[in-house]
Structure formats: C-alpha cells, structure tokens
Amino acid sequence: MAEPLLAIQNLKTYFISRDSTVRAVDGIDLEVYPRQVVCIVGESGCGKSMTSLSIMRLVPKPKGKIVDGQIVFQGRDLLKLSEKAMTDVRGNEISMIFQEPMTALNPVLTIGDQITEVLVRHRNMNKRQALAKAIEMLKRVGVPRAEQIVHEYPHQLSGGLRQRVMIAMAMVCEPKLLIADEPTTALDVTIQAQVLELMRQLREDFNTAIILITHDLGVVAEMADHVVVMYAGQVVESVNADELFAEPLHPYTQGLMASIPTLDEEKEVLYSIPGTVPDAAAFPEGCRFASRCPLAQPSCFEKMPELREVKPGHFVRCDVV
Secondary structure (H helix, E strand, C coil), X not given: CCCCCEEEEEEEEEEECCCCEEEEEEEEEEEECCCCEEEEECCCCCCHHHHHHHHCCCCCCCCEEEEEEEEEECCEEHHHCCHHHHHHHECCCEEEEXXXXXXXXXXXXXXXXXXXHHHHHHHCCCHHHHHHHHHHHHHHCCCCCHHHHCCCCHHHCCHXXXXXXXXXXXXXXXXXXXXXXCCCCCCCHHHHHHHHHHHHHHHHHHCCEEEEEXXXXXXXXXXXXXXXXXXXXXXXXXXXXXXXXXXXXXXXXXXXXXCCCCCCCCCCCCCCCCCCCCCCCXXXXXXXXXXXXXXXXXXXXXXXXXXXXXXXXXXXXXXXX
C-alpha cells in the first residue's frame, strides 16, 4: 500500500486551566491515504472537531494546547513547523470546511473577496485572475449566478449556497487533504445529498483525500472508505466501512448501530445508549465506556484497554470482544 498522506500518532490535545485539565483528544492514532475518505464518528464532545482543529493547528488558545504526539503530513511533522510555514499549508495543501458556514464566513467581506484572498496568498495571482478563478470554482460547485454572487455578502445567501461557497473556498487551491467538519448538519436532505455528491466529485477531479467528521451514520455509509469511531477523546474502533456495518465489534459502536431506525422493523421507541459520557476533566481509570457497557466486567473498571488488532485491519479498544 502507498505511504499515508497523513499519519497521526498519540495525539493529545488538552485544555489546561488552574482548576482542571480537560483531555479533549487523548492519544489518538489515525492514518489517511491519498484519495481515501476517512469518516470520524462519535457523539458530541468525543473529540472529533478538536482532532480536526489540531491537524490545522487552530486549537483555541491560551487554554488549548497540543501536549503530545505527531501529525505527519507528506513526510513533515506539522507540529514542528513555524507558524509562517503552517500558514503556507493551511488553505493550500490542507483545507477545512467548518461546521457552521454563517460563522466561518466573514460577514463584512464579499464572497469574491474571501475566495480571492486564498488565491492571492497561495497562488500569487493578481485580483483579476483570482476573481476569474473564484467564479469558475463557484460554477464548478453548482452555485448559480456566480458572476453576481461573488459581489454579495454571506447573509444574502441561503444555507445551502453558503455551504457550497465554503467548499469552493476550500477546494480552489486543489488541496491534497480536505477536512469537512459536519458539512451537512444544518442542511435539508436534498441539499445534503447534493453536497455529498459534490465532495465525491471533487475527490475524483482533484485526487483529494477527505476526513469527514460526522455523527450521521447514513452519511458514513454513503461516503466512507474507512471509519474511525471515537468516544471520550479516544479511538475505540477503526476499520473499513463495509466491515463496520457488517460486524461492529466495540459495544459503543454496536450501540450506535442499534439506535438507527430501519424500514424493515417497527419500533415504538428507538434504542439509546444508557448513561452519560464521563467528564473529560475526570476520566475514570479503566475503560471510559465501562459504566454504560452491557458487556462490562470488573476488570474493565480497573484497566484501560489498548487499541488492538482483532482481525486484519480491524482495531478495537476492548478486552471483552
């Protein structure tokens, strides 16, 4: 197999205050190969978005800090780059679609100004060349009236159009890696399907690898080559998408699968995983899922299980399965 485009090892991102240390991302490993779509799945607060911000080195300061690990992208450890060198990577080699386009787009700049800024910065284009490229990219992602919309402001566009603008901005420099953080959350199902198809098409056109962060297993089934399931700041299962849906092994993943409504089975009440996620400032000694797990043994509360390979290419953080 080819060398991974991105290899994350033992990444730890903590929020440190006088009173507590919140372990938002606590020792994750992740690999992404060229043209691969890797979905990171898990409930709110599990560390998905903080993983993506860590890759981009955009962890909120001063409390947020990457305290350990490596993020190796095309042979370079991003954590060792200067801020100037990292600025050359962001938006050019690695791009990100943020969770909420209304807050991610600058409300006082036109759409054209925001896209051309990337091209002037990374491609040394003049304003006229950059505007022509911006219009071309907006058309490519299905934005109507692109010539007019480049002169409009974010508040003048619908949610679906703002999301397309975000994708155009992210893809205009043809990055090797695109990170999409919940790119379809606020969209209706029709627009959601269009955005996912657009991302799939852009991967074909530009040979871009994608990290897709979501809690929607329907999106995972449609898009993923490989799936990483996160819980309480850790990876609990990592496997190719087909095998995950055919045979999920970690009890948390099984709980997620059981909560999906199906057409061939009538349920009055959907299954939900009992209990709550442990406090990230006070994780228990043993398995972090043990208090909610139907298979938990006494040993699960005492010792943290390692992420181990139980079948070729199938990694699970559980000593019971």
